[in-house]
Amino acid sequence: MASDTLLARITDYANRPDPYPLYAELREAGPAVRQADGSYLIGTYHEIVALLHDPRMSADPRSRTTPAPYNVTRQPPFLRLDDPEHHRLRNSAMRPFGPPHSPGRVDSMRGEIVQLTKELAEVFQEGRQIDVVDDFAYPLPVTVICRLLGIPHKDEQLFQGWTDILVAAADIGPESDTADREQAADQARQEMGQYLVQLGEQRRGRPTGDMLSDLVNEPDAAVRLSTEDLAINTILLFIAGHETTVNLVTNGVLTLLRQPDQLHRLREDPGLLPRAVEELLRYEPPVHMRERVPLVDIDVAGTTIPGGTSVILALASGSRDPLRFSEPDRFDPTRPDNQHVGFGSGIHLCFGAPVARIEAEAALGALIPHLDTARLLQDPPPYRQNAMLRGPRHLPIQL
Amino acid sequence: MQTVVDLTRCQGYAQCVFLAPEVFELHGEEGLLYATAVPEDQVERVRQAAAACPVQAILLGEGVSAGAR
Ligand code: HEM
Ligand code: HEM
Numbered sequence: 001m002a003s004d005t006l007l008a009r010i011t012d013y014a015n016r017p018d019p020y021p022l023y024a025e026l027r028e029a030g031p032a033v034r035q036a037d038g039s040y041l042i043g044t045y046h047e048i049v050a051l052l053h054d055p056r057m058s059a060d061p062r063s064r065t066t067p068a069p070y071n072v073t074r075q076p077p078f079l080r081l082d083d084p085e086h087h088r089l090r091n092s093a094m095r096p097f098g099p100p101h102s103p104g105r106v107d108s109m110r111g112e113i114v115q116l117t118k119e120l121a122e123v124f125q126e127g128r129q130i131d132v133v134d135d136f137a138y139p140l141p142v143t144v145i146c147r148l149l150g151i152p153h154k155d156e157q158l159f160q161g162w163t164d165i166l167v168a169a170a171d172i173g174p175e176s177d178t179a180d181r182e183q184a185a186d187q188a189r190q191e192m193g194q195y196l197v198q199l200g201e202q203r204r205g206r207p208t209g210d211m212l213s214d215l216v217n218e219p220d221a222a223v224r225l226s227t228e229d230l231a232i233n234t235i236l237l238f239i240a241g242h243e244t245t246v247n248l249v250t251n252g253v254l255t256l257l258r259q260p261d262q263l264h265r266l267r268e269d270p271g272l273l274p275r276a277v278e279e280l281l282r283y284e285p286p287v288h289m290r291e292r293v294p295l296v297d298i299d300v301a302g303t304t305i306p307g308g309t310s311v312i313l314a315l316a317s318g319s320r321d322p323l324r325f326s327e328p329d330r331f332d333p334t335r336p337d338n339q340h341v342g343f344g345s346g347i348h349l350c351f352g353a354p355v356a357r358i359e360a361e362a363a364l365g366a367l368i369p370h371l372d373t374a375r376l377l378q379d380p381p382p383y384r385q386n387a388m389l390r391g392p393r394h395l396p397i398q399l
Numbered sequence: 400m401q402t403v404v405d406l407t408r409c410q411g412y413a414q415c416v417f418l419a420p421e422v423f424e425l426h427g428e429e430g431l432l433y434a435t436a437v438p439e440d441q442v443e444r445v446r447q448a449a450a451a452c453p454v455q456a457i458l459l460g461e462g463v464s465a466g467a468r
């Protein structure tokens with residue numbers, strides 16, 4: 001089939017269960033493959049990494065003119081901003097989160113995350129039918145980010161509700177009516193923002209040892225966030241950490257139930273878990289594609305891509321590029337050389353990766369002992385609409 | 400156990416500092432400091448850090464050195 005229909009075929013819902021043969025076709029046709037609508041698709045590892053590190057590539061959708069200009073007026077979160085603005089906001093968010101200023105914060109949550117996954121795993125009882133998504137993976141990321149920020153436990157349900165609405169607005173199929181969901185999302189965004197700003201106000205001058213307190217009590221006025229930025233960037237943590245983590249945990253269970261020998265291996269040797277999580281990020285990553293826009297005309301392996309053109313980087317294809325990884329279609333938790341792009345690369349490298357790793361490790365660690373006799377009730381499972389943030393909507397299993 | 404970070408590969412992503420803050424330390428925004436002799440109770444964390452380093456710059460073992468590759 002024509003290579004200029006690849007993006008249309010990849011996003012076609014019928015191909016959600018197995019897009020990997022299309023990625024192989026993309027790499028064959030590439031590196032830079034023009035699509036019928038004028039955008040470009042890139043699926044080879046070295047080109048993807050080079051572009052993620054190229055300062056001429058904008059992450060801001062407002063830089064785009066082809067195929068269509070971006071028409072949302074709301075200010076994007078730092079995920080979709082360029083330096084220096086991106087750096088300013090990411091740096092302000094990083095201070096209370098990680099090194100060099102707060103090296104112990106994420107690590108100190110490990111025990112709590114392990115405890116949380118153990119509690120969630122209590123539904124995994126012999127003889128029961130479980131949906132790994134709704135019954136286990138779904139509540140985890142929002143709870144963890146609430147604890148990180150210092151949201152009172154009694155209000156965690158509020159955040160689950162708001163995040164649900166925002167995530168649903170982002171998972172729209174081609175045929176659905178988006179106006180209602182967009183309106184609901186706007187309202188959720190406002191309520192969540194207001195809540196965070198109010199709680200922040202209460203903690204100004206009265207810190208309670210959490211990330212939100214540190215954010216509002218930042219002594220250096222030059223890095224302290226404005227109220228608006230505080231809201232936008234904390235909402236970013238909820239959304240960015242949600243479906244991604246759910247998909248990683250669910251893809252992990254799916255992969256292990258499809259490959260019982262690997263399940264047994266991890267059951268015997270739990271020390272392999274950190275590397276198994278990395279291999280999952282390569283083999284069945286939650287984030288399949290990200291968009292960038294060249295600010296000027298650029299050359300990619302002999303193809304000129306005009307400035308302003310949408311360029312879709314197929315990270316999931318790059319992580320299975322045989323020019324970079326040996327036997328890329330094999331799931332191997334002991335793979336020695338695993339520099340995947342599951343968390344991206346360059347200045348937008350996933351901010352939450354250290355938390356996500358602990359969540360995935362704890363979640364799989366809590367589940368694996370219960371999976372010995374488990375089997376998939378539906379294979380392939382039903383997937384979400386979204387092709388770029390890909391994962392099962394449900395994963396029913398019989399224990 | 401000993402650890403060595405190949406500082407010519409290290410990009411200062413600090414993923415290791417998140418996972419084993421008692422062994423790896425970020426000095427300023429970029430410079431990485433680390434303890435070459437890994438205390439017994441930190442071995443598991445250092446393994447996690449090595450797996451998580453995006454450029455696979457952390458070498459582990461008995462008697463490793465940065466020239467070992
Ligand atoms: C398995 C789970 C996760 C995966 C696979 C994942 C993946 C990614 C990827 C691929 C990017 C780069 C986007 C780009 O280059 O355009 C990214 C950025 C980001 N992630 Fe994650 N993520 C995960 C979990 C999390 C969590 C738990 C949080 C929050 C605590 C988070 C917060 C962010 C933020 C804030 C950014 C933007 C960074 C920037 O623009 O500088 N992520 N993530
Ligand atoms: C790669 C495929 C992805 C697609 C197709 C996608 C799609 C969407 C859509 C349609 C929306 C809602 C509409 C809007 O606010 O403009 C949205 C919002 C958002 N997404 Fe994604 N998303 C993807 C990946 C990610 C990743 C990897 C992250 C973070 C690492 C992320 C973070 C966010 C954030 C922060 C919002 C804004 C929430 C808000 O204020 O409404 N997304 N996304």
Ligand code: SF4
Pocket residue numbers: 404408409410411412413414415416423431451452453454455456457
């Ligand atoms: S994780 Fe790797 S690249 Fe990042 S600071 Fe540590 S050693 Fe350097």
